[in-house]
Amino acid sequence: MAAPPVLPKLVGQRVKRREDPRLIQGGATYVDDIKIAGMQHLAFRRSDVAHGRIRSIDTSAAQAMDGVEAVFTGAQIAEFLAPMPIGTPFPSPVHRAVAVDMVRYAGEPVAVVVASDRYVARDAADAIGVDYETLPVVVDPELAMTGKPTVIHPDFPNNLAVALVSSGTGVDAKGHVDDSTIDKAFAGADVVISQRMINQRLVPNAMEPRGVVAHYEPAKESMTIWSSTQNPHILRSMIAAMNGLGQDQVRAIAPEVGGGFGAKINIYAEEYVAAAISKRLGIPVKWIEDRSEAFVATTHGRDVIGYVDMAAKRDGKVLGLKLRLIADVGGYNMLLTAAIPTLTMLMASATYDIPAIRTTLTEVFTNKTPTDAYRGAGRPEATYFVERAMDMLARELNMDPADVRRRNFIKPNQFPFTTQMGAVYDSGDYDKALDLALKAADWKRLKAERDAARAEGRLVGLGLAMYVEVCGVGPSATLPTGGWEHSQVTVERDGRISATTGASPHGQGNETTFAQMLADQFGVPLEHVTILHGDTSVVKQGIGTFGSRSQAVGGTALHMAGGKVKAKMAKFAAALLEAHQDDLVFENGTIVVKGSPASAKKFADVAAYAYIPVPLPEGLEPGLSEEAFFEPSNNTYPFGCHISMLEIDRETGEPTLLKLVAVDDAGNLINPLIVEGQIHGGLAQGIGQAMIEEAVYNEDGQLVTGSFMDYALPRAADFPRFELHATVTPTPVNPLGAKGVGEAGTLGSTPSIVCAAVDALSEFGVKHIDMMLRPEKLWRIIHGGRA
Amino acid sequence: MGLTREEGHIAHVSITVNGRVRKANVEPRMLLVHFLREQLNLTGTHVGCDTSQCGACTVLVDGRSAKACTIFAVQADLSEVVTIEGLAKGGHLHPLQEGFWVEHGLQCGYCTPGMIMSSVNLLSDNPRPTEREIREGIAGNVCRCTGYQHIVNAIQYAANKR
Numbered sequence: 001m002a003a004p005p006v007l008p009k010l011v012g013q014r015v016k017r018r019e020d021p022r023l024i025q026g027g028a029t030y031v032d033d034i035k036i037a038g039m040q041h042l043a044f045r046r047s048d049v050a051h052g053r054i055r056s057i058d059t060s061a062a063q064a065m066d067g068v069e070a071v072f073t074g075a076q077i078a079e080f081l082a083p084m085p086i087g088t089p090f091p092s093p094v095h096r097a098v099a100v101d102m103v104r105y106a107g108e109p110v111a112v113v114v115a116s117d118r119y120v121a122r123d124a125a126d127a128i129g130v131d132y133e134t135l136p137v138v139v140d141p142e143l144a145m146t147g148k149p150t151v152i153h154p155d156f157p158n159n160l161a162v163a164l165v166s167s168g169t170g171v172d173a174k175g176h177v178d179d180s181t182i183d184k185a186f187a188g189a190d191v192v193i194s195q196r197m198i199n200q201r202l203v204p205n206a207m208e209p210r211g212v213v214a215h216y217e218p219a220k221e222s223m224t225i226w227s228s229t230q231n232p233h234i235l236r237s238m239i240a241a242m243n244g245l246g247q248d249q250v251r252a253i254a255p256e257v258g259g260g261f262g263a264k265i266n267i268y269a270e271e272y273v274a275a276a277i278s279k280r281l282g283i284p285v286k287w288i289e290d291r292s293e294a295f296v297a298t299t300h301g302r303d304v305i306g307y308v309d310m311a312a313k314r315d316g317k318v319l320g321l322k323l324r325l326i327a328d329v330g331g332y333n334m335l336l337t338a339a340i341p342t343l344t345m346l347m348a349s350a351t352y353d354i355p356a357i358r359t360t361l362t363e364v365f366t367n368k369t370p371t372d373a374y375r376g377a378g379r380p381e382a383t384y385f386v387e388r389a390m391d392m393l394a395r396e397l398n399m400d401p402a403d404v405r406r407r408n409f410i411k412p413n414q415f416p417f418t419t420q421m422g423a424v425y426d427s428g429d430y431d432k433a434l435d436l437a438l439k440a441a442d443w444k445r446l447k448a449e450r451d452a453a454r455a456e457g458r459l460v461g462l463g464l465a466m467y468v469e470v471c472g473v474g475p476s477a478t479l480p481t482g483g484w485e486h487s488q489v490t491v492e493r494d495g496r497i498s499a500t501t502g503a504s505p506h507g508q509g510n511e512t513t514f515a516q517m518l519a520d521q522f523g524v525p526l527e528h529v530t531i532l533h534g535d536t537s538v539v540k541q542g543i544g545t546f547g548s549r550s551q552a553v554g555g556t557a558l559h560m561a562g563g564k565v566k567a568k569m570a571k572f573a574a575a576l577l578e579a580h581q582d583d584l585v586f587e588n589g590t591i592v593v594k595g596s597p598a599s600a601k602k603f604a605d606v607a608a609y610a611y612i613p614v615p616l617p618e619g620l621e622p623g624l625s626e627e628a629f630f631e632p633s634n635n636t637y638p639f640g641c642h643i644s645m646l647e648i649d650r651e652t653g654e655p656t657l658l659k660l661v662a663v664d665d666a667g668n669l670i671n672p673l674i675v676e677g678q679i680h681g682g683l684a685q686g687i688g689q690a691m692i693e694e695a696v697y698n699e700d701g702q703l704v705t706g707s708f709m710d711y712a713l714p715r716a717a718d719f720p721r722f723e724l725h726a727t728v729t730p731t732p733v734n735p736l737g738a739k740g741v742g743e744a745g746t747l748g749s750t751p752s753i754v755c756a757a758v759d760a761l762s763e764f765g766v767k768h769i770d771m772m773l774r775p776e777k778l779w780r781i782i783h784g785g786r787a
Numbered sequence: 788m789g790l791t792r793e794e795g796h797i798a799h800v801s802i803t804v805n806g807r808v809r810k811a812n813v814e815p816r817m818l819l820v821h822f823l824r825e826q827l828n829l830t831g832t833h834v835g836c837d838t839s840q841c842g843a844c845t846v847l848v849d850g851r852s853a854k855a856c857t858i859f860a861v862q863a864d865l866s867e868v869v870t871i872e873g874l875a876k877g878g879h880l881h882p883l884q885e886g887f888w889v890e891h892g893l894q895c896g897y898c899t900p901g902m903i904m905s906s907v908n909l910l911s912d913n914p915r916p917t918e919r920e921i922r923e924g925i926a927g928n929v930c931r932c933t934g935y936q937h938i939v940n941a942i943q944y945a946a947n948k949r
Contacts (some may be wrong), residue, residue: 016888023896024903026831026871033830117825119814183831207835207843207897207931257932258897292838507895507932508932608945673891680934681894708840708929716922745934 004588004600010516010526014673017512018526028256031211031228032288039213040069042274042287043121045111045128047103050139050367050701051150052132054101057111062124066475067116070281071124074098074110081276082242084269087480087554090162090338093153093365097269103132104152104331105367106701107296109269114285137701141305141328141364152331152365155425161329162338162363167345169320169356169420185320185356189311193392194688198770199381201303201328201695202688203711204374206256206506209289212271214278221245223279226253227271230260231544232504234481236536238267239275253535253686261685262373263298264506264514265546266335270297295706300695301374303328304341306385310392316399316407320356323348323385327363337370338363343378343470349419350386350409351430351466351639357420367701373546373599375685376746379469387465387751391758401464401755402438402642406431416634423470425637426731426739430466433663433727437464437641440725441661450759459648459782460658461760464641467747471740472636472733473547484631485549486541487557489518489565491624493611495589495604497522499523499561502542503554505533508678508742510550513670514558521562523586524603540627548638548740551670556734557630564626572610572624576601577618636739637733640664642683642748646756653779655691656756657720660749665727668738675741680743683722687745688714690753694772800864804829805873813860820844820855822863823870831871833902835929839867842928846870852908854901854927871900874907882945883907892941894932902928906942914949916942 022028059071077098084095098109106309111128115121136149144152144159152159170178186192213226223245229235229252236252239245256262269289278285290296307324327341345359394404409430410417417425437443447460453460476482487501497518503510515529530537545554568579573591577584583594590600610624645659662679669675692712696705705711730737750771757773760764766781801810804827811826823829823846832855837841844855847869874881883903886892902925909916909924916924921942922935926927932940 017891019896020888020893023893023899024871024880024887025875026829026900028896029830030833030897032824032834035828119816205931207841207895207929208833209835257895259895261931291838291841509894677891677894677933677937680936681932682934684934685931707837707838708836713929713931715929716925717919717940719922719935721918721939722934722936 004590007523007525007588009520011520011670013516013671015512015516015526015671017509017674018515019509019511030208030258031213034213034226034255034396036213036215036284037103039284039286040114040116041118041121042123042277042285043113043115043118044109044270045110045125045130046293047099047106049103049132049134050106050137051135051152052103052573053135054099054103054110055131055133058129059111061127061292062113065120065124065127065568066432067120068124069114069116071128072112072277074100076110077273077276080280081272084272085238086333087335088333088338088604090333092333093156094615095332097272103455105369105596106703107369108331112273114281118288129193129289136368137699139366139368139697139699139701141326141366144364144366145362152367153528156365158360158366158477159216161333161365162361165361166358167421168348168358170358172598178475181360182320182322182356186311189319190314191312191393191396191517193310193389193396195308195389195392195768197308197385197388197768199302199304199306199384200771202301202374202693203295203695204261204298204301206259206261206262206263209291209294210264210268210270211288212274213284213286214274214286215396216279216282222249222251223275224251225271225275227256228257228264229254230257230264230504232534232536233542234544235267235271235504239271240635243275243279251537254504256734259753260506261375262301262377262546265373265544266299288730292707296369297705297709299334299372300330300369301371302381303371304344304381306381308385308389310389314394316397316404318352318354318408319779321348321354321386322564325359325361327361328366328368328371329363330366330368332370334370334372337372340371340373340378340510342383346421346423347379347382347468348386348421349423350383351410351468353410353414354408354420359421365463368697375682376743379743380686380746383465383467383747384751388754388768402434402443405466406434412689426634426733427466427729428468428637429727430639433639433641433665434466436725436727437643437661437663441643453509457650459650459760461646461756461758463644463646463755463759465748465752465755468637468639469747470635471548471638471743472552472632473549474635475632481543482648483543484629485543485553485557485630486627487561488540488625488627489558489561491565491569491607493608495528495607497524498532499529499558500532500539501554501558502539503545503550504542505545505550508545508550509671509674510554513551513674514555516670517555517559517606521559522603524589548742551738552636552734552740553630553632555670555736555738557628559736560628560630561626565624565627568620569606569610569624571620572613572616573606575602576606576609633732634733636667636733638664638666638739638741638744640744640748642752644749644752644756646753646760648757648760648778650782653775655775655778657687657691657753657771659720660687661723662748663725663727664741664743664744665729666741666744667730668728668737670738678741679723679724682743683749684719686712686746686749687719687753690750690771691773692718793797798861802863803867805869815859815861817860818856818859819858819863822860823855828834829870829872831898833897835898840929841898842905843898843901845904845928847904847907852905871903874903882948883942886941890937890940890944892933892938898928898930902930902938906945909942910946910949915946
C-alpha cells in the first residue's frame, strides 16, 4: 500500500477543542434544554428568615391555581424522603431537604410546587403563606462559638459543628497532644509574627445555575436523572439509596454542564426532592435554579478566620507555625462541608520546610448558606494564611519577600517530602519556579518602577506568593467514594475509537485532551476518536471531576485502558502479519512491523479482523474493548509562584491590578492551550477574591450581596493581560507525569495581590489588610482612619 | 418595537427569527428569551441571571444586541431577531465563532452565545477595537471560566479577519 500520511504527535500540542463547534453554534444540550412529554416544573418556596420556627404553612391558594399538580410542605416531603446524607465522618445534625418545623438560613426550602410550566410554578410558590416565629440570628462565627445569641442545632452546644481538632507536630493519630516541640520552636525565636486574617465567604457562581430533570418510569421501575453536576456517578449512588432503588435502576446524566467550580459536587436538596417527587407521582419533573436562588441555595466557599503565629530567626529561617482556624460552615453540613477546612490544615507547611507546625480547627454553625468546596477548597486558605505571614516576616526583617521564602523552601533533593502535617509532597523544585517568576516579571526592574512611582507620590506595591496544592485527588483512603477513576477504551469494528471516562467535564476540555492521548497511543487521527462521558449508562463506573483530578487520575485510567486494548490489538495484528507482537508499531493509521514498512496493515483492517476473527488466534477472545481502574498511590502537589503589581488611587482608594505574572508547574501538560485557559480562569477567581468578591450578610442573616447587581463578579475590564510561564516537574505518582491545574490560579494570585496592597500602603504603617480590597477600606488607611 | 394585539391574556406576535417569520400566541408576560427557548426550541440562548447583568441571553434585535431576558416577547413583535443559531451562514462559521474556537475563548460554553452576540454588536460599532475597548465593550457579559483573556483574543481574531 502507498505510504500513509504522517500523523503529528498531539500530546503537548495546542489543539483546538473538539467540544467547541456545538458550543459556539447553540447546539449544546444543558439541563434546561431537555424536554420530556408530560414534564412538570418544580418551584421552591424558600425561607425569608434566617432563623425561625415554622408556625404554619398555608398552601391552599397555591393548590387552587390552574396548572398546579401538587404542593408539598417539608413535613409532607419527609413522609417519603429521608434526611440528607453527608460524605464526611463528622457528627452532623439532621438536615431535611425541605425544612420541617425549623429554618436555619434564609433561602432554605420550606415547600415545593409541581406545576405545568415554570411561570405557574413560580406564581404558586409565591402564593404559599408561611408564618414564622422568628428566632435570634447569628452570622458571626466567633460570636456563635459562645452559644449566644442562639444555638442553631440543639445537639451541637455553642454551635460547634466540629469542636477543636488538633493536627501537626506533637499530635498523634489518636489526637493526643504534646506541646513540647512547638513550644520550644517559639521559645527559640528572634521574632514572632502574629495576625488574625479573614479568608472571606465567596459565592461560586457558575454561569449555568443548577438544574435537574428527574424521570421515574413506574412500569420500568427505573429512574433517569439529568443534573448539572460534576459527578454523575456519585449522584446515581445517592439517588438510588435515597429512593430505595438499586444503582442498576438509576441512570444519572450530566449533560453539558455550565461550570461547577466545586459547587456542583454536592448532591443537593433539589435533586433529592425532584427524584422523590417524580417517583411518587410517576411523572417527569424539571427544576431550574434562578440566579437569585443560586446565591442562597448553592453552597458558598471559604469563610475561614485564621489566627497565624509564625516564629523565626533573624535570618528568616522559620522555626514554627501555629495556625488556629475557625470555619463558618453556615446552617448545615453538606456533602463535604466538614472536610474542606481539614485541607487547609493539611497544606499548612506550604512550600516550606517548617520543623514544627500546630494547627487547630473549629467549625461553627451560623445562620447562613452552608459552605463546601469552591475552586481550591481549603488550599487557597492555607496558602493565603502562610504566604501573608511569610510576607509580614519579610517586612519585619526587612528582607526581600523572595529571599525569605527561598530561605525556607523544601529543596529538590528532599522529595518525596513528608510535612509536619503528614502530607507527602511527590516532587517539586520551588527555587526554579521562583527564579523563573522573578526573571519573567523582571523583579528588580519592577521594584525600580515601583520606587519611581512612589517618588511621584503614587501608591504602587509589589506582591509575591508561592503556592503548593494537593491535587490529583486521590488515594481511595482519602475519599468516601473511593479515589480511583475508570475508563473503557473500545476500538470499533471500523477502526474508530470510542472511550469513556468517569471524569465528567464541565468546561475542562477532556473530549479534546483525552482524544489527543488516544490518537497518539494508537497512531490514528484525532478525528477518529470520540470521548464519552457524563452518562452512567454509557460510562460504567466513575467518581467525577474535582480536586484537579481529571488528567492525573482520569487521564491515567484512560491511558491504562488504551494500553490494554492496544496490547490485544497487537496480538491480532501479529497473527495477520505473522510477526511478533512486540515488533509492531502503531503509526499513521497502520500497524507495521518495525523496520519493514511494506508490511503495514491498515488499522481499520486489523480492527475488522478482531471482530470477525476467522481464524481466531489461539488464546484470544474476539473484540477490542478493555477497561481500567486507576488507583493513585498518592496525591500530586503542583506548585508555582505568582507576582502582582497593584496601584491604589490616593484620592479614592480604588485599587488597580497593573500586572500579574504567574509561573505554574502542573507537571507534564497534554494541551498547553487548555492549561492556559484553566490558569486564566483560576487567576480571575483568585483576583476576584482579593479585590472585589465578598458574600456579605447583615445582622438579620440576609445575604445583601444576593445578585449580580450587588456581588461583584469580575468583568473583563477588571483584569490586565495575564503573563503565564511554566516549569515542568513531572509527578512520579502516575505514568503521565501530570499533576493537575484546574485550581492553580486561585492559589498564589490572592495572597500576592494582598501583599502588593500592603506594600503599596506601607508608608502608612499598615501590616495587614483583610480581603476584599474595598476602596473605602483602603481610603481610610490612606486618610488616617482604620482599615 | 411593534404593536401588540392583545386578546384577553394572550397576545399574538409575529417575530422574524433567524430569517424566518414566527407567529405565535404568548402570554404578555412571556420574556423573549423564554419565547425563543420554550416555544421555538432555540436553546442556544441561555439564562444566567434574573437581573439583566450576565448577558448570557444576548441576541440581536433589529441588528442591535439586546438582553432577551429584559424584553417581553410582545415587545419584539414585528422585529427581526438573530440568535446564536442564526449566526453561521451557508455552513460557514461567523468570524467571531471561528475566533472563539481558534483562540479557546470558551470553556463551559454557557456564556458563549451571549458573549458572541454582544461581540457582533461591538465589532459592528467599532471594527478595530483596542484591547481596552474590547474589555469595556463586553462589560455587559460575564464569564466565570476564562478570565476573559482568550475571549479578548477571540474578538481580536475576528476583528483582524474582517
